[in-house]
Amino acid sequence: MSKPLVEVRNLSKTFVRQGGEEVFAVNRIDLDVHREEFMVLVGPSGCGKTTLLRCIAGLEDPDDGHIRVGDQVVYDSGRGVLVPPEKRRISMVFQSYALWPHMTVYDNVKYPLTTGRSRIPQAEIRERVEQVLATVGIPNLLEQFPKQLSGGQQQRVALARALILGTDLILFDEPLSNVDAKVREQLRLELLAMQDRLGFAAIFVTHDQTEAMILGDTIAVLGRGKVAQIGAPRDIYARPANQYVADFIGSANKLPVFASAKRVDGGGIELDSPLGPLVTTHEQPDLDGDGPAVAIWRPEQFSISIGPEAPQEVNCWQGVVTARLFLGSHEEIIIDVNGTQLTVWTTEALDLDARGQRVWVHVDPKNLRILNA
Amino acid sequence: MTIEAARSLQDNDAMHGLPRRRTKPCATALDRISLGVALVLALLAVYPLGLLVTELFWVDGHFSFDAIVNTATMPGLVVIVVDTVIMVIACSLLALAIAAAFAWLNERTDARFGFLTDTLPLLPFMVPPVAGAIGWVLLLSPRAGYVNGIVRALAEPFGISLREGPFDIFSWGGLIFVMALYQVPYAFLMIVSGLRSLDPSLEEQSRISGAGLFETLRRVTLRALGPSIAGAVLLMAWQGFALFSVPAIIGSPAGIEVLAVRIVRLLTFSYPPQVDVALGLSMIVAALVSVTWIVQRKVIDAGRNSAFGGKAHNIRIIRLGAWKWPMRGLMLLYIFAAAIMPLCALIIVSLNGFWSLSIKWGRLSLDAFRTNVFEHPITALSLWNSIVIGAVTATVGILAAALISQYLLRHRSGLARGVDGALKLPAVVSHVVIGVAFVIAFAGPPFHLGGTALILGMVYLVLYLPQALAATDAAVGQVGVELSEASRLAGASDMQTFRRINLPLILGSLVAGWSLMFTRVAGDLTASALLSGTGNPVVGFRILEIYTNGSFAALAALTLVLVAITFAIIAVLFAWQRHLMAWSR
Numbered sequence A: 001m002s003k004p005l006v007e008v009r010n011l012s013k014t015f016v017r018q019g020g021e022e023v024f025a026v027n028r029i030d031l032d033v034h035r036e037e038f039m040v041l042v043g044p045s046g047c048g049k050t051t052l053l054r055c056i057a058g059l060e061d062p063d064d065g066h067i068r069v070g071d072q073v074v075y076d077s078g079r080g081v082l083v084p085p086e087k088r089r090i091s092m093v094f095q096s097y098a099l100w101p102h103m104t105v106y107d108n109v110k111y112p113l114t115t116g117r118s119r120i121p122q123a124e125i126r127e128r129v130e131q132v133l134a135t136v137g138i139p140n141l142l143e144q145f146p147k148q149l150s151g152g153q154q155q156r157v158a159l160a161r162a163l164i165l166g167t168d169l170i171l172f173d174e175p176l177s178n179v180d181a182k183v184r185e186q187l188r189l190e191l192l193a194m195q196d197r198l199g200f201a202a203i204f205v206t207h208d209q210t211e212a213m214i215l216g217d218t219i220a221v222l223g224r225g226k227v228a229q230i231g232a233p234r235d236i237y238a239r240p241a242n243q244y245v246a247d248f249i250g251s252a253n254k255l256p257v258f259a260s261a262k263r264v265d266g267g268g269i270e271l272d273s274p275l276g277p278l279v280t281t282h283e284q285p286d287l288d289g290d291g292p293a294v295a296i297w298r299p300e301q302f303s304i305s306i307g308p309e310a311p312q313e314v315n316c317w318q319g320v321v322t323a324r325l326f327l328g329s330h331e332e333i334i335i336d337v338n339g340t341q342l343t344v345w346t347t348e349a350l351d352l353d354a355r356g357q358r359v360w361v362h363v364d365p366k367n368l369r370i371l372n373a
Numbered sequence B: 001m002t003i004e005a006a007r008s009l010q011d012n013d014a015m016h017g018l019p020r021r022r023t024k025p026c027a028t029a030l031d032r033i034s035l036g037v038a039l040v041l042a043l044l045a046v047y048p049l050g051l052l053v054t055e056l057f058w059v060d061g062h063f064s065f066d067a068i069v070n071t072a073t074m075p076g077l078v079v080i081v082v083d084t085v086i087m088v089i090a091c092s093l094l095a096l097a098i099a100a101a102f103a104w105l106n107e108r109t110d111a112r113f114g115f116l117t118d119t120l121p122l123l124p125f126m127v128p129p130v131a132g133a134i135g136w137v138l139l140l141s142p143r144a145g146y147v148n149g150i151v152r153a154l155a156e157p158f159g160i161s162l163r164e165g166p167f168d169i170f171s172w173g174g175l176i177f178v179m180a181l182y183q184v185p186y187a188f189l190m191i192v193s194g195l196r197s198l199d200p201s202l203e204e205q206s207r208i209s210g211a212g213l214f215e216t217l218r219r220v221t222l223r224a225l226g227p228s229i230a231g232a233v234l235l236m237a238w239q240g241f242a243l244f245s246v247p248a249i250i251g252s253p254a255g256i257e258v259l260a261v262r263i264v265r266l267l268t269f270s271y272p273p274q275v276d277v278a279l280g281l282s283m284i285v286a287a288l289v290s291v292t293w294i295v296q297r298k299v300i301d302a303g304r305n306s307a308f309g310g311k312a313h314n315i316r317i318i319r320l321g322a323w324k325w326p327m328r329g330l331m332l333l334y335i336f337a338a339a340i341m342p343l344c345a346l347i348i349v350s351l352n353g354f355w356s357l358s359i360k361w362g363r364l365s366l367d368a369f370r371t372n373v374f375e376h377p378i379t380a381l382s383l384w385n386s387i388v389i390g391a392v393t394a395t396v397g398i399l400a401a402a403l404i405s406q407y408l409l410r411h412r413s414g415l416a417r418g419v420d421g422a423l424k425l426p427a428v429v430s431h432v433v434i435g436v437a438f439v440i441a442f443a444g445p446p447f448h449l450g451g452t453a454l455i456l457g458m459v460y461l462v463l464y465l466p467q468a469l470a471a472t473d474a475a476v477g478q479v480g481v482e483l484s485e486a487s488r489l490a491g492a493s494d495m496q497t498f499r500r501i502n503l504p505l506i507l508g509s510l511v512a513g514w515s516l517m518f519t520r521v522a523g524d525l526t527a528s529a530l531l532s533g534t535g536n537p538v539v540g541f542r543i544l545e546i547y548t549n550g551s552f553a554a555l556a557a558l559t560l561v562l563v564a565i566t567f568a569i570i571a572v573l574f575a576w577q578r579h580l581m582a583w584s585r
Helices: A049-057 A105-114 A122-135 A151-163 A181-198 A209-215 A233-238 A243-248 B006-017 B029-057 B066-072 B077-108 B115-126 B129-140 B146-158 B172-197 B200-208 B213-224 B226-242 B245-254 B259-268 B275-302 B321-352 B367-374 B377-410 B414-428 B431-443 B453-477 B481-489 B494-505 B507-522 B526-531 B539-549 B552-580
Strands: A006-016 A022-033 A038-042 A064-069 A072-076 A090-093 A169-173 A201-206 A218-223 A226-231 A253-263 A269-273 A276-280 A293-297 A302-305 A316-326 A331-337 A340-346 A358-363 A369-372
Touching (some): A022 A049, A022 A064, A022 A226, A038 A049, A038 A209, A049 A064, A049 A090, A049 A169, A049 A201, A090 A151, A090 B481, A151 A181, A181 A209, A201 A209, A218 A233, A218 A243, A226 A243, A243 A253, A243 A293, A243 A369, A269 A293, A302 A340, A331 A358, B029 B377, B029 B414, B029 B453, B029 B494, B066 B275, B077 B259, B077 B275, B077 B321, B115 B321, B129 B146, B129 B245, B129 B552, B172 B245, B172 B453, B200 B213, B213 B226, B226 B275, B226 B414, B226 B453, B245 B259, B259 B275, B259 B431, B275 B414, B321 B367, B367 B377, B367 B552, B377 B414, B377 B453, B377 B494, B377 B507, B377 B539, B377 B552, B431 B453, B453 B507, B453 B526, B507 B552, B526 B539, B539 B552
Parallel strands (some): A038 A201, A169 A201
Antiparallel strands (some): A006 A022, A006 A064, A253 A269, A253 A293, A293 A369, A316 A358
16 A cells, blocks of 8 residues: 555544533544545544544644644644644635635635745636636636525535645535535535546545445544544445444444354354344454444345244344335335334335334344444 | 444534634734734833823822822712713613614615615714714704704794793703714614624524514524624723713713813813822723723623625515605714704804804805915814824724734733733723823933824824724624635635735725724824824814814814815725625625
8 A cells, every 4th residue: 555645643632611621522543545535534513523624734733643744744743843724735625615705706716826936827827717617517607706606606616716726635624514405416426526537635524424425435434533433435334343333324223232142053143132032144253252232234134024924033023113204215114123113224115004013024144243332 | 442322422512612722823924913013002002001100109209099089089079970971871872772773774674775874874983073062062052053043933933932942952962962973883883794794594594483573683683793782882982981072062061071071171271280180080981991891802702703704695685665765764864963964053154254143144255264274374284284194093003903803813812811901991091191191101201202293193093993993803703714714725824814815804894993093083182182282283182272262163164174084085985995895795
């Protein structure tokens, strides 16, 4: 693996609450981002993703650690290095677009070209601005003021402004949160295509796990200032490291399981749960011997059937339908099994009442994973 | 280390609203310059006052409390303090109500009459309070006032015969009325600026939730305008406590004496001047204004509304229907009362040659202007001096204020707060006391600046910087921080960001602040009386001289010329500012 473009080592940042209590927004995080990689930082409010991004940008001063971007060490607590944001070769797109209202689109986008020491001729500036505006899909808006544009257009201008210098790294702070859903989908695809074509590395912060999976080459799931898991979307979805990640990325059915595991004929392990015995074919070698554990499986791996008899012998329960939700591409059915709410996603057309019907649900042992709670 | 479930992290989601410990950016060139400017000006404010206080309490080589004793035992102290407080509260409330109503009408309804209602409420800025006070005396003086004369003439045919009145400007009502007239522009500016930068979705949200017009106003708009209103109240309190001309001209003949007037009398009308009691009274004013300042700081700190937040939005105008023209009429009536009527009185008296109800219509002439102003060497010189010194002081002052406000926004160190306090200190001290302090500190050895333009510029800067700072404080607080951050990430240094992003966005406030400072400096009375002389006269000095031993016609003529020049300069500035701020419409 080649040397990463961005290297974050042991980074910490604390804030002081009203009352004096110190809170770790970023808690000794290590992170690598490679050239042309689309890295997504995802997590709920307060997990530290935005603080981490702002530390890399230089908008926050960390308390400890080391950050390198390209050939430049931009922060090192040991050597007392702190490079101000204007000297870092990084661009950023903000959630509120941060377009300067007193300047036209043209002036907004050309601004990064006018801040350096070297004087670029006006003709070349014009050409580059027109080119980047065409790249982001709004070639004819040069003379407009931000106030006259729609949300999606404003965000494209912000993106153009970030692209114009051709920096190797672009930071995104929840840029699509303020844009409506259809425009968001459109912009995502365009962003992916642009990143692919222009070849910049991106660090993208979002709280939306769907967006994270769509956009990221790599996802870093953050919680409480630390990285809970980092990996490709498929890997994180299929093999979450712990319950927190399983809950946050995608949906999950979960049942606490108890330690007494025993081998079963035909391969697999049987564990005890509030709903009775569970069988899984997954070995979990890194499971803590005595710690609490939980069994996880995805709703789309959960099958539903109607009939008087259990369709399978293991991992099969009878429950009552409490809700049926139509989501267009699939149906979500919530079932109460002895007091526990479980969710099924199905694309089958089922002859079910919305509520109250007794059904059987079953999960294949190979889809049941056991994780640390 | 285990990671708890996402749900239990919700209690940590206050992170976005956590009062961020101010990260200390490394000191940039801009920071150093701003701090330097702030320190120099703070020193300029504190040194003379410190010297004065020292000379007061350190008499003949030992500590002395005589000053405090003399102040506490001053006859009529309680009455004066109470009268002052009543006057300030009454006129500020009245002015706030008028200004808020006009601001809302102008910004949120279709009563807006374009350029007229946008800028005419600011007309009183260009009329120095002394001109307004004299004008209203000419109009409502019980015997010779023009309005009274007209009313009496109209009442005659109905059999009502009056020897004087019916209105008497020399009363509580008259005093509060004229004071409020000249407070309105301060409040208007602050509130309009606040309204313009409010996110209208706040109000729309309230309307959609079922709240009627007035409820929305009360619960949403007024609350969100907190900082602007607090800033307006502070400005008006400063002005109210410090103003000398209006209470002297209107209050004193009515038997209402306020602190500012008494302080001047102690320093100029008694021999030897009772500096110790004057200082003691100034301390009382300081205490009163400090209370207002603390409240304003709390309101600004608590709810900083990020206004120009990088997302553009449009405002929906409320249609007033049948109320539109009556409301417009009201706004125009204010302008009439504040500017046009007093100016007309001044014009009549100056053209007539003297103040009398019998106007010689056939013999009106510009003689008064010629002899008293343009051909009078001292008066002409005083005009020129006031304009030049006014322009220079206002330019230096407003730029310094912008730099300092920006600095104080980002730095909350003990030094920053100390400097903030020092710069605003002169506001709570009477102008006369500051004048005396400057005489003691700079007129003689070792600086020998007595009688120069420099000492005048310095004292004006110290006197009027607090007002400029109040305006720039609010203005810089309304520019969203991400606008500066985006600029830094685009490669611009702190200095470039200030010049290209922050300054243009607060330009409207800067121009208004400049105009304020210029008008105040050009029309300053009290400090000018002490520090200016026939060698280096300014208009304030001349006005006081003429008021004591000249004619009303000469007074009117000089005041009118001052007003005309101020008006011209400011009109040009405002047109230029409208052009520059076109993007915000």
